[in-house]
Amino acid sequence: MSDLWLHPSLILLAGALLLPLVPASLRRGWLLAVPALTFLRILLMSRGTFGEVHFLQFHLVFGRVDALSNVFGYIMGLMCIVGSLYGLHVKRAVEHVAAWTYVAGSLGAIYAGDFVTLFLFWELMALSSVFLIWFRGREESLAAGYRYLLVHMAGGVALLAGIMLHYQATKSMAFVALDVKAPTMATYLIMIGFILNAAVPPLHAWLPDAYGEATFNGSVFLCAFTTKTAVYALCRGLPGMQILVVLGVIMALYGVVYAVLENDSRRLLAYHIVSQVGYMVAGVGLGTELAINGACAHAFAHILYKGLLFMGCGSVLHMTGKSKFTELGGLYSRMPWTFLFTLIGGLSISAFPLFSGFVSKSMIVQAGFEDHKLWAAFLLMLASAGTFLHTGLKVPYFIWFGKNHCSKETWERAAEPPWNMMAAMAITSFLCIFIGCYTPYLYRMLPHPVHYEPYTAYHVSETLQVLLFTGLGFFLLLKKLEPEAKISLDLDWPYRMGGRAFLWLARKPIQGLDNLVGEIYSAGGIAPLMASARLSAVFDNKVIDGAVDGYVASFRHLGGRPRTA
Amino acid sequence: MKLLRLIEFLRQRQKTVIRACLAVLVLLVIADALPFLVDKHHAHTKAEHLPGFWAAFGFVACVLIVIVSKAFGHAGIMTREDYYDE
Numbered sequence: 219m220s221d222l223w224l225h226p227s228l229i230l231l232a233g234a235l236l237l238p239l240v241p242a243s244l245r246r247g248w249l250l251a252v253p254a255l256t257f258l259r260i261l262l263m264s265r266g267t268f269g270e271v272h273f274l275q276f277h278l279v280f281g282r283v284d285a286l287s288n289v290f291g292y293i294m295g296l297m298c299i300v301g302s303l304y305g306l307h308v309k310r311a312v313e314h315v316a317a318w319t320y321v322a323g324s325l326g327a328i329y330a331g332d333f334v335t336l337f338l339f340w341e342l343m344a345l346s347s348v349f350l351i352w353f354r355g356r357e358e359s360l361a362a363g364y365r366y367l368l369v370h371m372a373g374g375v376a377l378l379a380g381i382m383l384h385y386q387a388t389k390s391m392a393f394v395a396l397d398v399k400a401p402t403m404a405t406y407l408i409m410i411g412f413i414l415n416a417a418v419p420p421l422h423a424w425l426p427d428a429y430g431e432a433t434f435n436g437s438v439f440l441c442a443f444t445t446k447t448a449v450y451a452l453c454r455g456l457p458g459m460q461i462l463v464v465l466g467v468i469m470a471l472y473g474v475v476y477a478v479l480e481n482d483s484r485r486l487l488a489y490h491i492v493s494q495v496g497y498m499v500a501g502v503g504l505g506t507e508l509a510i511n512g513a514c515a516h517a518f519a520h521i522l523y524k525g526l527l528f529m530g531c532g533s534v535l536h537m538t539g540k541s542k543f544t545e546l547g548g549l550y551s552r553m554p555w556t557f558l559f560t561l562i563g564g565l566s567i568s569a570f571p572l573f574s575g576f577v578s579k580s581m582i583v584q585a586g587f588e589d590h591k592l593w594a595a596f597l598l599m600l601a602s603a604g605t606f607l608h609t610g611l612k613v614p615y616f617i618w619f620g621k622n623h624c625s626k627e628t629w630e631r632a633a634e635p636p637w638n639m640m641a642a643m644a645i646t647s648f649l650c651i652f653i654g655c656y657t658p659y660l661y662r663m664l665p666h667p668v669h670y671e672p673y674t675a676y677h678v679s680e681t682l683q684v685l686l687f688t689g690l691g692f693f694l695l696l697k698k699l700e701p702e703a704k705i706s707l708d709l710d711w712p713y714r715m716g717g718r719a720f721l722w723l724a725r726k727p728i729q730g731l732d733n734l735v736g737e738i739y740s741a742g743g744i745a746p747l748m749a750s751a752r753l754s755a756v757f758d759n760k761v762i763d764g765a766v767d768g769y770v771a772s773f774r775h776l777g778g779r780p781r782t783a
Numbered sequence: 784m785k786l787l788r789l790i791e792f793l794r795q796r797q798k799t800v801i802r803a804c805l806a807v808l809v810l811l812v813i814a815d816a817l818p819f820l821v822d823k824h825h826a827h828t829k830a831e832h833l834p835g836f837w838a839a840f841g842f843v844a845c846v847l848i849v850i851v852s853k854a855f856g857h858a859g860i861m862t863r864e865d866y867y868d869e
Contacts, residue, residue, distance in 0.1 A: 474848060475848070475855060478849060478853060479855075479856040479860065479861055550790055551790075551791075555786060587827040592827070592828065595827070599840065599844075600840075600844045600848070603840075603844035603848065604844070604845075607845055607849070675821045676821050676824070676825050679811070679815050679820075679821045683812070683815060683837035683838040683840075683841055684840060684841035686804075686808055686811060686838075687837075687838045687839070687842040688845040690808060690842060690845075691844075691845030691846050691849070695846065695849050698849055698853060699849060705863075705864050705867075706861050707859075707860050707861075707862055714867060
């Protein structure tokens, strides 16, 4: 049976490969049909282990379909449909090819049952996603793309080293939960590989760097797949790894702090990915059934609302060419629907009752309280306040209201985006509200049975108080929150400046030394060489030639003797 | 463009909107203090039993985040936009 099993990634890869050959009149149909077929394939897959291949001494498993991989596969497939619809009007076929290859990498990693397959698809994701940054075509995007690639390659090497050590110790490549009670070097290296993709500080700076620089629809794909595939890998490989609770809480707060300072709307959203993935990482670290359910549910909800937020800000970028708060403002009269959709994304990420974040984020906080990690739970609540402050209030307020910083050109260009972008945002908005209102839809998909009810009077009262009083604080501190046209230094500083120091080292001391050696060579080496060459020329002319001439002359003389004799 | 008209309708009545929002905040804290409305059975810590605990938490959290982050930013983390240009 396993020979006939069709991997969903294959549909996407084949679709991507054929896309440039599809005639222009059928292009849009193709762009919708391929992701829809992939999603259908995911829906129809039965549970079990498929696609087993023996390669060298390894036992590769391409299709491990169980509750955990299914919930992630489902949301990735769904997001691929929405993302493709959003970018439907993009004419360059290669942009779609890159996006689909990237999604195929993510699905491949999710359904991988062994480390070799996981690593293969893991690298495919990094290699294909970098094009979504490069296609923006700016000089900065090229540089950001290279940095993105280098950082991910470094993470890939750590992961590979961990896998090798793990194989050496256990003689098994199966991708199952590692022993987190007695972590070895292999466990830590694999963890580094995973948390680099999950953007855990100090390995996170690639994310705002790259996602702020990608194409308007590239960021919609980017924000969903890399970090959440990493969350899946953490759920699968390292549940209950205690250090992840600490890292997750730090992440949740770190993103919030940088979001206060950020002036670029898409970079702000990127910092809030760091913050939100922090909840999931903390959930994985807690490792209880409720916490793992929470991490999966939050990843599911997050992909939709973060995609929606990136679509909203991407629409503004696409229509006006601007993404900085200090170059926008007051756009509500030009793009009211985009405002509404972005607001729905903002309310969902902030976990307002009736929106998706409410039913997912609270599971993780609850798990923290139940595990008696009060500090973690309270700090995550603090980060929740920060989330609403920025994504729910700062983003909509400073783009669509606030002081109008638009130039005349920006203002004239501003309008609602094309129908397909509006449709993608409307569908995602609907899903965000649907998940928030009808909990069984999401809860039934989770890997463990759910005994959790988010809609209790206390929980609703608690959440509304935290959020609405944060809102009060926002409007009281509005002057202080006015965006500044600055950038914030982050932990990409060491390698950006380190790279420059390396270049300086290569240019100044090393190249200088090379020049010096060249000069010493030309002064101290060439001159004696020339002198010795001249000497040998004289020797050649006088001595050798003389000897040869003399020899020939005497030979002729000798030869002449018998002739004349 | 009904949505636009709604936004403008609310903007014209900004004062009323603000008053309504403040009223909601007050009602929220009152509701939190009434045991028959909000059952605090599930609270995890003693502090949470104080009426309006989470309201104070939210407000303090917001102020703290803004002030601490801005102080952090102005301590040298925020810099000119062309910092990385060569």
